[in-house]
Amino acid sequence: xxxxxxxDGPAGAGKSTIAKCLAQKLGWVYIDTGAMYRxxxxxxLENDVDISNxxxxxxxxxxxxxxxxxxxxxxxxxxxxxxxxxxxxNQEVSLAASKVAVFHSVxxxxxxxxxxxxxxxxxxxxxxxIGTVVLPNATVKIFLTASSYERATRRYKEQLEKxxxxxxxxxxxxxxxxDELDYKREISPLKKADDAYGVDTTGYxxxxxxxxxLILCKKGENNSD
Ligand code: DC
Numbered sequence: 001x002x003x004x005x006x007x008d009g010p011a012g013a014g015k016s017t018i019a020k021c022l023a024q025k026l027g028w029v030y031i032d033t034g035a036m037y038r039x040x041x042x043x044x045l046e047n048d049v050d051i052s053n054x055x056x057x058x059x060x061x062x063x064x065x066x067x068x069x070x071x072x073x074x075x076x077x078x079x080x081x082x083x084x085x086x087x088x089x090n091q092e093v094s095l096a097a098s099k100v101a102v103f104h105s106v107x108x109x110x111x112x113x114x115x116x117x118x119x120x121x122x123x124x125x126x127x128x129x130i131g132t133v134v135l136p137n138a139t140v141k142i143f144l145t146a147s148s149y150e151r152a153t154r155r156y157k158e159q160l161e162k163x164x165x166x167x168x169x170x171x172x173x174x175x176x177x178x179d180e181l182d183y184k185r186e187i188s189p190l191k192k193a194d195d196a197y198g199v200d201t202t203g204y205x206x207x208x209x210x211x212x213x214l215i216l217c218k219k220g221e222n223n224s225d
Contacts, residue, residue, distance in 0.1 A: 002118070002119070002120075002121055002122050002123070003028070003122045003139045004118055004122065004123050004124070004125065004135050004138045004139055004140075005019075005022065005028075005123075005124045005125070005138060005139065005140045005141075005142065005213075005217065006125055006126075006130035006131040006134070006135045006138035006140070006141045006142065006193075006196070007019050007124065007125070007126040007127075007130065007142045007144060008126070008127060008128055008129065008130050008131050008132070008141075008142070008143050008144070008190065008191075008192070008193070008196070009126075009128075009142075009143055009144035009145055009190075010145065010148075010151065010175075010178075010179050010182060010183075010190060011094070011151065011155075011175055011178045011179070011182070012146070012151030012152065012154055012155050012175055013144040013145055013146050013151060013201060014144060014146065014154070014201050014206065014209065015126040015127075015144055016032055016034075016126055017206055018144065018201075018206060018209055018210055018213065019032070019124045019125075019126045021206060021210045022124050022210055022213060022214070023124045024073075025210065025214070026122070026124070026217075028121070028122040028123055028124050029070070029117075029121055029122070029123045029124070030075060030123070030124050030125075030126075031068070031075065031114065031117055031118070031123050031124070031125040031126075032075050032126060032127075033110065033114050033125060033126065033127035033128075033130065033134070034097065034126070034127055034128075035068075035075065035077045035085070035088060036066055036068075036077065036110045036113065036114070037097040037098075037100060037101045037106070037110065038077075038088035038089075038093050038094070038097045039066050039077050039079045039084055039088055040057075040060070040061055040064070040066070040097070040100050040106055040110070041088075041093050041096035041097040041099070041100050042079060042084055042087055042088050042093050042096075043060055043064050043079055043080075044056075044057060044060055044096065044100060045092065045093065045096055047060065051096050051099045051100055052099065054103050054105070057100050057103055057105070057106060058103065058105040058106075061105055061106055061109055062105075064079060064080055065078075065079075065080055065081065066078070066079060066110075066113065067081075068113075068117065091174065094174070094178065095174065095177070095178065098178045098181040098182055099181065101128075101181075101182070101185070102181070102185040102186070102187065103187075104187055107129075107187055107188055111129075111133060111134050114127075114130075114134045115134060115135070118134070118135055125138075128182055128188070128189075128190040129188040129189075129190070129191075131143070131192075131193035131195075131196045132188065132191055132193045133188050136193075139217070140197070140213075140216055140217050140219075141193050141195055141196035141197065142196060142197050142199055142213055142216070143192035143193070143196040143197065143198045143199065144199050144201055144209075145198065145199070145200050145201070145202075146200065146201045146202045147202050148172065148175050148176055148179065149172065150201075150202045150203075151175050152168065152171045152172035152175045153168075155171050155175065156168050156171045159171075197216050199212060199213065
């Protein structure tokens with residue numbers, strides 16, 4: 001049996017940074033499930049598929065291949081055999097990903113891929129429905145939160161470090177809009193699993209949170225002995 005850590009939470013809560021750091025410390029594989037929804041969204045955008053039309057999006061997902069590979073221990077995502085790891089990281093794709101993620105067909109296909117990956121080794125997986133749907137028996141479940149103001153501030157600074165200047169109010173608006181889509185969708189909404197530990201990252205450093213989660217993991221391992 002393999003161990004798994006499920007990390008869920010809203011956009012910008014620090015999931016991927018924390019999950020990567022944990023994966024490095026534990027020597028486990030990090031699986032970024034948001035990248036998969038982003039790849040579906042990118043494919044729809046590139047092919048002018050109406051992302052509000054479930055039938056058309058379903059048609060698209062039935063005719064594409066999404067694969068994950070690890071290059072220098074970093075997750076890369078391939079859409080129809082093309083590495084799209086960089087192309088999926090922009091605002092247009094972020095919003096489109098939240099929109100295609102409401103469809104049952106999209107979730108069904110991606111959850112299957114995620115469960116398949118988790119069946120092959122110890123993993124840390126982040127997303128919105130990992131503790132509730134994808135890995136209901138995860139060894140440890142974490143629900144990361146932070147105020148939307150803090151999350152927008154982090155996003156704004158991250159972009160600034162990349163030389164991208166954005167309007168802060170716009171960043172905050174986008175975070176709030178994605179929260180609305182992720183929390184309120186009918187299928188597998190963003191939700192804390194009953195047995196997940198809630199961790200509010202507001203005002204804490206990455207190192208402090210990683211340490212806290214490692215302590216929770218120790219408890220989880222002891223409980224599963
Ligand atoms: O984590 P992220 O920002 O890369 O995710 C992009 C979108 O994908 C997010 O707004 C909602 C969706 N998503 C999801 O519905 N379920 C997941 N497990 C991961 C992401």
